[in-house]
Amino acid sequence: MVILEAKEIEVSYYGDISILQGVNLSAEVSKITAIIGPNGAGKSTLLKTLCGFLKPKKGKVFLRGREITGVQPHTLMSMGLSYIPQYNSLFPDLTVKENLELGAWTFRKDHKRIRDGIEKVFQRYPFLKEKASTKTTKLSGGQQRILELGRTLMGSPEVLLLDEITAMIAPIVAKEIYQDIENLSKEKITVVMVDQNVRQVIEISDYIFILELGKNKVSGTKEEFSGRLKDVIQDWLVYENV
Ligand SMILES: Nc1ncnc2c1ncn2[C@@H]1O[C@H](COP(=O)(O)OP(=O)(O)OP(=O)(O)O)[C@@H](O)[C@H]1O
Ligand SMILES: [Mg+2]
Numbered sequence: 001m002v003i004l005e006a007k008e009i010e011v012s013y014y015g016d017i018s019i020l021q022g023v024n025l026s027a028e029v030s031k032i033t034a035i036i037g038p039n040g041a042g043k044s045t046l047l048k049t050l051c052g053f054l055k056p057k058k059g060k061v062f063l064r065g066r067e068i069t070g071v072q073p074h075t076l077m078s079m080g081l082s083y084i085p086q087y088n089s090l091f092p093d094l095t096v097k098e099n100l101e102l103g104a105w106t107f108r109k110d111h112k113r114i115r116d117g118i119e120k121v122f123q124r125y126p127f128l129k130e131k132a133s134t135k136t137t138k139l140s141g142g143q144q145r146i147l148e149l150g151r152t153l154m155g156s157p158e159v160l161l162l163d164e165i166t167a168m169i170a171p172i173v174a175k176e177i178y179q180d181i182e183n184l185s186k187e188k189i190t191v192v193m194v195d196q197n198v199r200q201v202i203e204i205s206d207y208i209f210i211l212e213l214g215k216n217k218v219s220g221t222k223e224e225f226s227g228r229l230k231d232v233i234q235d236w237l238v239y240e241n242v
Contacts, residue, residue, distance in 0.1 A: 001028060001029045002026045002027065002028055002029070003027060003028065003029040003063065003064055003158070003159060003190050004025075004026070004027040004050065004061075004062070004063055004081070004159050004190065004192065005025070005026045005027070005061070005062040006023060006024060006025040006026070006046070006049070006050060006059065006060075006061050006062075007024055007059055007060050007061075007062070008022045008023075008024060008058060008059040008060070009022070009023045009024070009025075009046065009049055009056045009058070009059035009060075009061070010022060010023075010056055010057050010058035010059055011042075011045055011046075011049055011054055011056050011057065012057055018057070018214065019042050019045050019214050020042045020045055020046060020049070020056070020214045020215075021213075021214045021215050022058075022059070022215065023042070023046055023059075023211065023214065023215065023216055024216055025046065025050075025192075025209055025216075027159070027190055027192045027207070028190070028206065028207065029188075029190050030185055030186075030188045030189065030190055031185060031190060031191075031206040031207060032181060032182070032185050032191045032193065032204055032205045032206050032207075033190075033191065033192045033193070033205065033206065033207045033208075033209065034193055034194075034195060034201045034202065034205040034207070034208045034209070035047070035192065035193070035194045035208075035209045035210075035211060036194070036195065036196075036198055036201065036202075036208065036209075036210055036211075036233075037210055037211035037212055037217070038212065040213075041211040041212050041213060041214065042211055042213075042214040043163070043194040043211055044085075044086050044163050044194065045214075046211065047083060047161045047163050047192070047194060048083075048085075049061065050081075050083075050161055050192070051073055051076055051081060051082075051083035051161050052068070052070070052071050052072050052073040052075070052076045053073055053083075055069070055070045056069065063076070063079060063080075063081055063159070068081075074106065077106055077155055077157075078106050078155075080156070080157055080158035080159060081157065081158070081159045081161070082152045082155055082157035082159070082160055082161065083152075083160075083161040083162075083163075084145075084148050084149065084152055084160070084161070084162050084163060084165060085163050086163040086164045086167070086194075088144055088145075088148070089148060090136045090144055090147060090148060090151070091136070092135070092136055092137045093135065094135070094136065095132065095133050095134060095135055095136070096128055096131050096132050096133070096134055096136060096139070096147055097118065097132040097133065099136055099147060099151050100117075100118050100121055100128075100147075100150060100151050100154055101114060101118070101154075102151065103117075103150070103151035103152060103153070103154030103155055104117055104154045104155065106155060114154075117153075117154045117156075118154070120153070121150040121151075121153055121154060124150065124153070124180075125146050125147075125149075125150055127143065127146075128146070128147060128150055131143075140169075140170070140173070141168060141169045141170075142169035142170055142173030142174070142176075142177070143173075145165050145166070145169060145173075145177065146173075146176075146177065146180075148165075149165070149177070149180065157189060158188075158189060158190060159189070159190040159191075159192065160184065160189055160190070160191050160192070161192050161193075162181070162191065162192070162193040162194070162195075163193075163194045164194055164195060164196060165177060165181075165193065165195070166178070166195060166196075166197055166200075167195075167196060174197065174200070175200075178200055178201075178203075178204050181193065181204060182204050185206075193205075198229070198233060199229075202222060202225060202229065203222075205222055206221065206222060207219070207220070207221055207222070208220060208221075208222065208225055210232060210233070217232070218232055
């Protein structure tokens with residue numbers, strides 16, 4: 001069943017130049033959908049449009065069949081759609097626990113839910129419990145990304161949009177994050193992720209969308225991609241060694 005769908009999305013930052021030019025995407029419930037493409041293809045722009053940070057000038061977004069185009073991010077969060085941006089969004093002066101508490105902002109009066117949520121995050125990522133009182137800037141890059149995941153899970157999302165959650169972090173931590181994402185999908189969370197580690201992300205994904213210059217290039221299941229990945233992306237210099 002499709003839970004999140006974008007149809008013919010057109011987005012401009014200013015003037016007449018459309019960054020996304022009629023992009024389509026659909027994500028099946030509790031599956032992992034990957035969006036890959038070269039730098040500047042519009043991947044982040046697409047995620048920001050899905051989660052309400054950008055309003056498309058044309059096209060529509062649907063969540064569980066209901067149109068959500070232009071709905072504000074905090075409203076979408078309470079509808080079960082959460083987003084982790086490409087660049088660190090933690091509050092650097094706050095501790096690990098305080099950042100987790102801020103993930104519970106939408107239900108901030110429900111203290112029991114906050115306590116239970118934090119306990120669940122600590123069980124999932126035990127190192128966060130040890131570092132509960134540590135300022136986030138003292139964590140490694142990978143640990144900070146895991147904290148962002150934990151903070152987002154505080155809101156009990158059904159659909160999680162992840163923009164390059166594994167970028168610039170140690171490969172061993174990236175591996176843990178990929179495993180965690182697979183587990184999240186087994187726990188019925190739908191994941192839509194942009195990722196530059198093409199090989200690894202395809203490995204864990206059920207469905208793949210390739211964007212180039214603001215348009216869909218190809219899309220298909222992992223099986224459909226195996227064997228022809230090299231053809232599809234050979235002209236992206238950054239992926240020379242794929
Ligand atoms: N706030 C902005 N204002 C104007 N143009 C922007 C803005 N953000 C992105 N762009 C432009 O939109 C295009 C798509 O950018 P976007 O960040 O969506 O690409 P991307 O596929 O996520 O790239 P990357 O792999 O580098 O993260 C680029 O040409 C970029 O310069
Ligand atoms: Mg991006």
